[in-house]
Amino acid sequence: MMEFLTAHLLTLILFLPTVAALVLLFLPSTAVRALRWTALVTSLIPLGLSLLLWQRFNPGGELFQFVERAAWYPAIHSDYHLGVDGIALTMVILTTLLTPLAILASFNVQQGVKAYMILFLLLETGMLGVFMSLDLLLFFVFWEVGLVPMYFLIHQWGGEKRHYASLKFILFTMGGSLGLLLATQMIGVVTGTYDLPRLLQIWPGLTTPENNLFGLPLATVKTIAFWAFVIAFAVKVPVWPFHTWLPDAHTEAPTAGSMILAGVLLKLGAFGFIRLVLPLFPVESQLYAGWLAALACLAIILGGLGAFGQDDFKRLVAYSSINHMGFVVLGIATAALAGASLDGTIALNGAVLQMFNHGLYSAGMFFLVGVIYDRAHTRDLNAFGGLYALLPVYGSILIFVSMASLGLPGLNGFVSEFMVVRGAWPVFTLATALSMIGLFFTGAYTLKALWKVLHGPLNQNWKGHISEINGRELVVIAPLMVLMLVIGFWPAWIVDVINRAVGLWF
Amino acid sequence: MNIVTYQPSMLLAILPECLLVLLAAMILVADLVFPRDQRSAFGWLTACGFILVALMAVLFSRPGETPEFIFGGMLRHDWASFTFRLIFLLGASVTALFASDEPTDRRFGEFYFLMVIATLGMSLMASSANLIMLFLAIETTSLPLYILAGFRILDQKSVEAGIKYMLYGAMTSAVMLYGFSLLWGFTGTASLYEIARQFQVMDRASLLLGGAVLLVLVGFGFKISAVPFHFWAPDVYEGAPTPVAGFLSTASKAAGFAVLVRVLLAVFPAATPFWAVVVGLLAAGSMLVGNILAMSQRNIKRLLAYSSIAQAGYILVGLAAHSPLGTAGTVYYLASYLVTNLAAFGIVWLVGREVGSDDLDAYAGLGKRNPTVALAMLIALLSLGGIPPLSGFFGKLLVFGAAVQAGVQGESWLIALAFVGVLTSVVGLYYYLNVMKTLYRPGVDEHSLRVSSAWRVALLVCVAGMLFLGTIFTPMFQLAVAATGGWF
Amino acid sequence: MSFPILSFIIFIPLAAGLLILALPAERKQAVRVIALTAGLLDLILAVLVYFLYDLSAGGYQFIERVEWVQPLGISYYAGVNGISVPLVLLGALVLTAGVMVSWRIEDRPREFFAYLMFLGTSVQGVFCSLDLFMLFFFFELAVFPKFLMIAIWGYPKTRDYGSMKLTLYLFLGSVVSLVGVLAMYFTAGLHTFDMLALEKAGFSMAFQQSWFLVVFGGFAILGGIFPFHSWAPDGHVAAPTAVSMLLAGVEMKVGAFAALRVAIMLMPEGARFWAPLILALGTVNVVYGALIALIQTDFKYVIGFSSVSHMGLVLIGFATLSREGLLGAGLQMFSHGIMTALFFAVVGMVYDRAHTREIGELGGLFQKMPLAAIGFIIAGLVSMGMPGFSGFVAEFPIFMGVWRVMPVVAIIAILGVIVTAGYILLVVRRVFFGTLPARLESTVGDISALDRWVVGGLAALMVIIGCFPTLSRMVPLVESGVMQILALVGGA
Structure with a gap:
């Protein structure tokens, strides 16, 4: 047996x-x-x-x-x-x-x-x-x-x-x-x-x-x-400019579908790069790594800007995926150019970890959007406001997950994005620098979303019409939050596994 | 050539012909004796007579390994004449059964008498080895048929058909006779096989040969209704009593082919390349004209007439190939065509009598009225179209095969002829399918048609024949090959 | 040879058809039961052949031979190899399925089922033939059942036109190749129609080059080759459901099979010479067929044109003359046969209930007939070449074969795949999803138990073959057949 x-x-x-x-x-x-x-x-x-x-x-x-x-x-x-x-x-x-x-x-x-x-x-x-x-x-x-x-x-x-x-x-x-x-x-x-x-x-x-x-x-x-x-x-x-299907698909998908879509399906693409493109085409990868880095950089900046421009909560989160996945691609591009050097290895480690992390917090974000949508039947950010007062537990969770996605040190997003940037900086200095500006937009749209939903003046319509997150939903989000926290504080257990694999590959 | 004028054993060789004369006499007697309302008895009598004659022929008149000339070289007793005799007898007996309900204005005796005489003439046509005998035989066949075609003297169309047929027949006979006289004049002999020998020793033969071939072909072309000697066929088929039309299109056509093949192969072996091309042109013309004109016909008898012109074209393809396989194909095709077309005309006769119209629309709803009859019609049409498992398929296969065989052996124009053949057979299938579709279209009348037992038996024989010749090919094919042995 | 299993497979439908014709017209139920029994018996025997075929021995098996016309070297010579075994199974499957979906025919069921059975005999006869004459005999045997079934039971508006067009096109094809076949027979000079003997006839290069196209083209018309494909959509649409299933599912394979068996295997040099042309025409089939399917508004026409598109892949596979290409073509014949039979079955079920096939007038049928919808979706996925379904298993090797000979064709033909995805998804969405028109609310009900078996059975087969190409014996069978072809054709 x-x-x-x-x-x-x-x-x-x-x-x-x-x-x-x-x-x-x-x-x-x-x-x-x-x-x-x-x-x-x-x-x-x-x-x-x-x-x-x-x-x-x-x-x-x-x-x-x-x-x-x-x-x-x-x-x-x-x-x-x-x-x-x-x-x-x-x-x-x-x-x-x-x-x-x-x-x-x-x-x-x-x-x-x-x-x-x-x-x-x-x-x-x-x-x-x-x-x-x-x-x-x-x-x-x-x-x-x-x-x-x-x-x-x-x-x-x-x-x-x-x-x-x-x-x-x-x-x-x-x-x-x-x-x-x-x-x-x-x-x-x-x-x-x-x-x-x-x-x-x-x-x-x-x-x-x-x-x-x-x-x-x-x-x-x-x-x-x-x-x-x-x-x-x-x-x-x-990768920009092939991204236009994503906002539509994410926005229209059912909550769980979006969770899987953002959490796993997007990783298939990145995984394909790591598993097939880099090892099968090392020469070509090196040759065209610059292009890839440029596209990644564009994805980060434009994804962030795109997200900032949205009034639909789910669409905003969808665009944020483009933004976050840009870092994965940046890491891959770095590895493609730098190969087995220290920078390359760190960047690739960061990329893989970012895949895992993004899987956690994007699934979480989509889930939380779904939770509020189930209750409010709208995702229009302008229709919310001041809900923290009504939904303190939900609000706290939303802030927690958003911070993870924002890259707040202590939560998982920071670790992987830092590794990618650390690896990419010496290789693609300009692209990385521009990506840092993109990171600024990340902060901007995340805070915009939080502000529009939780803070500001309370939209009186919701009073008495909206209920707190329930037990089943807590069970869904809890494991994700735990992992975000654990990786944020102690990433070694997972990075070790990834790092050895990366080492064997290159 | 070892020609013996007379031996008693020669009588055995023409036993069937003698018996036919006897049968004719019996019919005349019976016409006096039998009560007038027992008309179907004549059909049975004649049919059984034909079958008996055929049986006798099989038992006693079987030719030997080598062909013999009998009665001073007038006749040739060989497998070709034997086979065709059986084909004629089969056709005649089926026609007799189909005709047993025909309203013949109370002159049944004469009707069947004429049929027997015509059959006798055909039988002699197939075995003639002498120009004079040949001409006599052709006229013995033609004269009764002229009368039969115009047998319904109260029906204008029938009378017109009879006269038209006779005029055309007489004219083409005259041209043919002129050809015969040329042959005789140049060679000094009337024996077909002697003429061929004379041609071989003559030097300036080509022009003369060509002319004779063309003149003779006119006569035979009329008999087989090949283009351009086909004009009579639609009118005559339409006007003549339907069983007669069926007989004309099958047995009479087969007789025409029997002499055509014999004369071309026996008399003009020296001119083979020439007549093969001429026959090929006739074939192509017949296939094209027959099929294309048939498409627009609304009268089923005219449609079948044009189809029979086209079928003559297919059969000619086998002859144009001038090979044993080709002529064997011709024989097979003729046998198959006989049972097929007789069945079709039998059904046309039934519908014509019961519905009173030969228009295509009269067939609408037949599938509901008489499913079995409709199925038989379907089978006949499919056989005409050359679809397995029916006899027409194998016939077509053989004649086209012969053309292709000659084609791959050097005469590539025959491949073109085969292509003309297969392409026109697609056209052919079109109008056969149209009729089939009509059979299963809803019709106005739902009453089933009254069918006599004689008619039923005749149809059954035809259908069985089509299926037999379409699946168990070997017996008939071997017979056809044997018949070919009598020509070559 | 102890038990003439192939003869039983060939003649059971014929016997059943004759028996049915002999019954009185009122006994409709008896007619149906006989037809179904015959279909099932045929299927059982076909399954037996499928599993009893000895893969390690290969070659032609279950051979039966009886002299037919000895003077001409014609014999009744039956045998199957790896290519034909799946096709025999296909024939039996679709025949049985056809009987099941036609269960409720009320207009002259006696004739309908009898003709259906005759058609079954015809296709099985072709697949089992080792004698060229016999192949032809059975090939043309199909003419009249096809014609009559469309002309009598077909879609009233187009049946006259459709039946005539289909029959004449196919007859044209068959007689043209008949001339070619006769030329082969006489040129070989072996006095036999035995195809195994003709394989060794050693036709000259010039002969093969001049005659290959005649024979191949004639048969390929039945396979739906461009530009002689237009009979297919018109004929399929005009035909009643069961006949559409058999026509598109099996008869088109008969054409392709005959083209392969006679033209390619007996004249390999000719095939090599003309392969680029066939490849080009097949590519046009794939892309053009898919594009035309995209703009159809009639549900059934979409499927009709999809058949044209998919048969193009079979032709492409043939034209590569490579191991992969031929393997894929052999698989595609089976896969497409099952798939399109399922398509037409579902189309028929929809039409029977909604009485319209205009896509614009349909919608939301998933709620009413979920299993039929799922069956259609699965067939659609097969036709898109989705991995995990039989279509992928078939199409992938075809493309590999194309890469060997002409990579640019692979790139063009793959466009057909994306277009296929487009029209399948559009049709699925418009017919099965969306809102159910009020008119259909009351008239449309779920499918019958027999229909369920058809849909479920065919769909399950496609998944099984797609997931287990080797375990299901399908690939090893076809591969062993392909090896025989390669032995003749030479090459990789």
């Missing part, structure tokens, strides 16, 4: 949500309570297993651990090949943590509970698969699989403009991944394998007779493939 568990731990984590979804399929759709609790309980099992994974993971050991391999599609040399390194591990934890919380947050969903829960669980499998895949084709499979449940979650349970937003979301992401698909095919044809560890050995140093491929110089082909990968991931992160 234990042996089986160890040998197939990743598979179990990966497919338990699918199994749970199948179980839900056979429950009657009227048994709403049963559906909710089954979904919640079954999503806690992967969380437990991934904690086991964390505990058994040997940071000093091999690069990929818990490797599993089975024939999947041998005809085109693709295997079911799973494994995690320290970076993937943190992402797996993030996913398995956020999913039960999101499910718990969706207990107030009334319509189509069965389909909702099934889609959520399938979404979890899709996301986990991306982090665990050690096969390029499998990576792509899970990459796309996650889109469908998300599309329907937005489409069915979203806000007013959900049709527009969902279509925009899926067409942007699918369109973005066309290049990824083509490049994947091309790599498979050229190398005859999709196995990532092998590809990492073969592809970067690939040479062909006369350095020609399809009648083009090899370097050109590689550059095109590089950009195909970059665009696919850049859409997902999203």
Whole structure:
């Protein structure tokens, strides 16, 4: 039993949500309570297993651990090949943590509970698969699989403009991944394998007779493939100017959908950069790192400005994601240029940690927006005001989470953003300096939101019409807050794991 | 050539013909004896007579391995004549059954008598080996058919059909006869096979040969209603009593092909490249004109007439290929076409009698009125269109196959001919499908049509024939190959 | 050979059809039961073949041979290989599904089911043929059931036009390739239609180059190749549901299969010579078909044009003549067959209830018929090539094959994928989501139990193959068939 568990731990984590979804399929759709609790309980099992994974993971050991391999599609040399390194591990934890919380947050969903829960669980499998895949084709499979449940979650349970937003979301992401698909095919044809560890050995140093491929110089082909990968991931992160789907999708998605979208889905893009782009295209990455840094810088500044300009609370938070994810990209760009140097390593560490952190506080922010929206049925910032007096607990939590996202020292956001900036400064001094200005906007819009909602004159309409955050909601937010605090004070436990993985990569 | 004037055993070879004469006499007698209201009895009598003759032919008149010339070289007793004789007899017996309900103005005896005589003439056509015998046989066939076509003397259209048919027939016969006289004049012999030998030793033969070929083709082209000698067919089919039209389009056409093939192969082997092209042109013309004109027809008999012109074109493709496979295909096609078209005309006759119209719209709702009859019509149309598992498919396959065979062996124009054939058969399918669609369209009348047992048996024979020839190919194919052996 | 399983697969539908025709017209229920029984029997046997086919041995198996017309070298010669086994399964599946969705036909069910069964015999006959004549025989056998079923039971407004157009196009294709086939037969000079013997005939380069296009083109018309594709949407739309399913699901595969089996496998050099053209036409199919589907306002036309688009991928796969491309094409034939059958089944269910197919007049049907909607969505995901579904498993190798021969085609054809995503999502949204028109509130009910089986079964298959391409035997089967093709074609 234990042996089986160890040998197939990743598979179990990966497919338990699918199994749970199948179980839900056979429950009657009227048994709403049963559906909710089954979904919640079954999503806690992967969380437990991934904690086991964390505990058994040997940071000093091999690069990929818990490797599993089975024939999947041998005809085109693709295997079911799973494994995690320290970076993937943190992402797996993030996913398995956020999913039960999101499910718990969706207990107030009334319509189509069965389909909702099934889609959520399938979404979890899709996301986990991306982090665990050690096969390029499998990576792509899970990459796309996650889109469908998300599309329907937005489409069915979203806000007013959900049709527009969902279509925009899926067409942007699918369109973005066309290049990824083509490049994947091309790599498979050229190398005859999709196995990532092998590809990492073969592809970067690939040479062909006369350095020609399809009648083009090899370097050109590689550059095109590089950009195909970059665009696919850049859409997902999203990097400016590929970000326009995000505010719409986030705003229209149901609360839990936004939590997952911001918390995990955006990380898929950044993860793609770290897992595929940097190792497969080291030369090209170095060459074009400046561009990437510039885009990151623009994302930070424009995302911040964009957020500041919003009157819709949720939209504001959505734009803040662009702003925060900009730091991840900046860290990645630094690593791309600086490579294994100290600066590069620090920046990359910061980027990964920022991914984790952003997962925590953005999910928290979206959840808190959802909480107030459920009560007020509006997200217009101008309609609120002075609510701190009515909702002291909620207000305190909102301030706490906002401060984490703002980068207040002592909370988690500060640690990762500091690491990124520390790493990036010597490499991209100008971009980093400009990003610091962006950070100023971060402060501005966060405070604007807090001020508009909690402070100022009390909007009398709400008196007696709005209730304090309830127990279930507290259960959702509490673990996130704890983690934010813990990482803020003592980041070593997680940075250590990430750092060793980064060290092994470069 | 070893020609013996007379031997008693030769009588056995023409036993079927003798029996046909006997049958004709019996019908005349029966016409006097039988009560007048028992008209379907004539149909049965004649049909059984034909079948009996066929049986006798199979039992006693089977030709030997090598063809023999009998009666001083007048006739050639070979597998070709044998096979065609069976085809004619089958066609005649089915027609007799279909016609047994035909309102023939109380002159059934004459009707069947004429049919038997025509069949006799066809049988002789297929075995003639001498110009004079050939001409006599053709006229023995034609004269009764002229009368039969105009048999309904109270019906203007029928009379017109009879006269038209006779005029056209007489004219083309005259042209053909002129051709015969040329042949005789240049070679001094009337024996088909002797003429060929004479041609081989003559030097300036080409122009003469060409002229003779063309003149002879006029006569035969009329018989098989190939373009451009087809003008009579739509009018005659439309006017003539329907069973006669069916008989004309099948057995009579088959007889025409029997002599056409024999004459071209026996008399003009030296001119093969020339006549192959001419036949190819006739074929292409027939396929194109027949199919294209059939598309716009609203009268089913005219439609079938044009379709029969087109079918003649397909059959000619087999001849144009001038190979054993091609002529075997011709024979197979003719046998298949016989059962197919007879069935179609049988149903046309039924609908014409019961509904009183030959218009396409008269067929609307047949699928509801008589599902079985509609199904039979469907099968016949599909067979005409060349769709498996029906006989027409294999016939087409063989003739086009022969063309392609000759084509890949060097005469590439035949491949073009095959393409003309397959493309026009798409056009053909169009109007057959149109009729099919009409069958299943809702119609005004829902009463089912009255069907006699003789008619039913005849139709059953035809349908069985189409299915048999469309799935179990081997027996008929071997017979066709054997018949071809008699020509080459 | 102990049990002639392929003959049973071929002739069970025929026997059932004849039996049905022999029944009196009033016994409608008996007719349906016989048809369903025959379909299920066929399916069981097809499943048996699917699992009993010996992968390690490969080649043609379950061979049966009876002389048919010996003088011409024609025989009844049945056998299946890795390419045809899935197609036989496909034929049986769609036939059974077709019977199930047509259960409630009230207008002359006797003839309808009989013709449906004949169509089943025709497709199975083609898939099992090892004799060129036999292949043709069964190929053309389909003409009249197709025509009649569309002309009689089709959509009243367009059935005359649609049935005629479809039949004539397909007949044209088949007779043109017939000429080519005859040319092959006579040129080979082997006096046999045995395809295994003809494979070794060694046709000259000039012959192959001049005749390949005739044979391939003729058959590919049934496969929906541009610019001879326009019969497909018109015909599919005019046809009754079950016939649309069989036409798009199986008959188009018959065309593609015949083009592969006869043209490519017997004239590989010709295939190599003309491959760029086929590749180009297939690409036009993919992109053009998808773009046209995008602007359709008739629900069924969208699916009709999507078939054109997807069959383009099959043609592209053929044209690559590479292992991956052919593998993908073989898989795509099965995958698209199941998918489009499901599409048309759902379209039929919607039309039966709403009595309109105008997308603008539909909406919100998810509430009324959720399972049908889910089935349609799954088929839609397959058609978008979404990973995890059979479409991806099929399309991915096709694109890999294209990369080997002409990378630019991959880049163009992939546009078809995004356009497909566009029209599928639009249709799903407009038909199944949004507000339910008041008119439909009372008329539309949920689908019947038999319909549920159809939708559920077909959808489950697509997921199973998508998730377990190898475990489900599908890929190994097709791969073994592809190896046989490659042995003839040469190349990677």
